Amino acid sequence: MLIIGIGGGTGSGKTTVVEQIISHFPDGEVAVISQDSYYKDLSHLTKEERTKVNFDHPNAIDFPLLCDHLRELRAGRSVLQPVYSFVEHNRTNETVLTSPTQVLVVEGILILTDAQIRELFDIKAFVHADSDERLIRRLKRDIAERGRDLQEVLNRYQTTLKPMHQQFIEPTKEFADIIIPNNKYNTVAVDIVRSIINERLS
Numbered sequence: 299m300l301i302i303g304i305g306g307g308t309g310s311g312k313t314t315v316v317e318q319i320i321s322h323f324p325d326g327e328v329a330v331i332s333q334d335s336y337y338k339d340l341s342h343l344t345k346e347e348r349t350k351v352n353f354d355h356p357n358a359i360d361f362p363l364l365c366d367h368l369r370e371l372r373a374g375r376s377v378l379q380p381v382y383s384f385v386e387h388n389r390t391n392e393t394v395l396t397s398p399t400q401v402l403v404v405e406g407i408l409i410l411t412d413a414q415i416r417e418l419f420d421i422k423a424f425v426h427a428d429s430d431e432r433l434i435r436r437l438k439r440d441i442a443e444r445g446r447d448l449q450e451v452l453n454r455y456q457t458t459l460k461p462m463h464q465q466f467i468e469p470t471k472e473f474a475d476i477i478i479p480n481n482k483y484n485t486v487a488v489d490i491v492r493s494i495i496n497e498r499l500s
C-alpha cells in the first residue's frame with residue numbers, strides 16, 4: 299500500500315486536488331481518509347460549548363485513533379472510519395467500513411503536524427493558496443455546505459484560523475516532498491503527483 303499525506307490550509311483546495319489526483323484510478327484501488335473524520339468525540343460538551351472549540355489546533359484531532367487506523371490498513375485489515383458532522387460539531391454515531399487499497403490518500407489541515415503520522419506517509423504534499431483566496435473559498439463553502447453565516451466564519455477566521463495557520467499549518471510545508479500551488483486550478487502539479495504515484499506503484 300502506498301500512503302500519500304496531503305496537508306495545507308483550510309480552503310487551499312486539498313479535497314479538490316485529492317479528487318483530481320484519484321479521478322484516473324479505478325474504483326477499489328484507491329481510498330481517501332479525511333482528517334476531519336478524526337476530530338475528537340465531544341459528546342460530553344453541549345452544542346454551544348462545542349461551537350467555541352478551537353478546531354484548528356492539533357489537540358482537536360484524535361491522532362492516536364487515526365494512526366491506529368492507518369497501521370491497520372497498511373497491515374491489510376479493514377477499519378471503521380468515524381463520520382463527522384460539521385453542523386453538530388461532533389462525531390456522529392455512524393461509521394464507514396474502509397478496506398485496504400493499493401493507494402490511500404490522507405488529507406487534512408493538520409495532517410503533517412504529527413511525527414508518527416508523517417512516518418506512515420510514503421509521499422507528503424502541501425497544497426498552497428494565498429490566505430485571501432482561502433478565506434473567500436472558506437466563506438462560500440461554509441455558508442453553502444456547513445450551515446454557517448458570514449459573521450461566524452469571519453469571527454472564527456480572526457480568532458483561530460489565522461493564528462493557528464501561522465503557528466501550526468504553514469510550518470509543515472517544510473515536511474512536504476512536493477508543494478502544489480493552487481491559487482488557480484493546476485493540472486500540471488496534479489499530473490506530476492499522479493505520475494509519482496504510478497512510478498512508485500510500478
Ligand SMILES: Nc1ncnc2c1ncn2[C@@H]1O[C@H](COP(=O)(O)OP(=O)(O)O)[C@@H](O)[C@H]1O
Nearest residue numbers: 308309310311312313314435439480481482483
Ligand atoms: N483552484 C481553485 N480555484 C477556485 N476554487 C477552488 C480551487 N480549488 C478549490 N476551490 C474551491 O474552494 C473551496 C474549498 O476547496 P476544498 O477543496 O474544499 O479545500 P480544502 O479541502 O483545502 O478546505 C471549494 O468550494 C472548491 O470548489
Ligand SMILES: Nc1ccn([C@@H]2O[C@H](COP(=O)(O)O)[C@@H](O)[C@H]2O)c(=O)n1
Nearest residue numbers: 307308309334353354384387388406407
Ligand atoms: N466543527 C468544526 C470542525 C472543523 N471546522 C473547520 O474545518 C476546517 C478544516 O476543514 P477543511 O475541509 O477546511 O480542511 C478547520 O479550519 C476548522 O476550523 C469547523 O468549522 N467546524
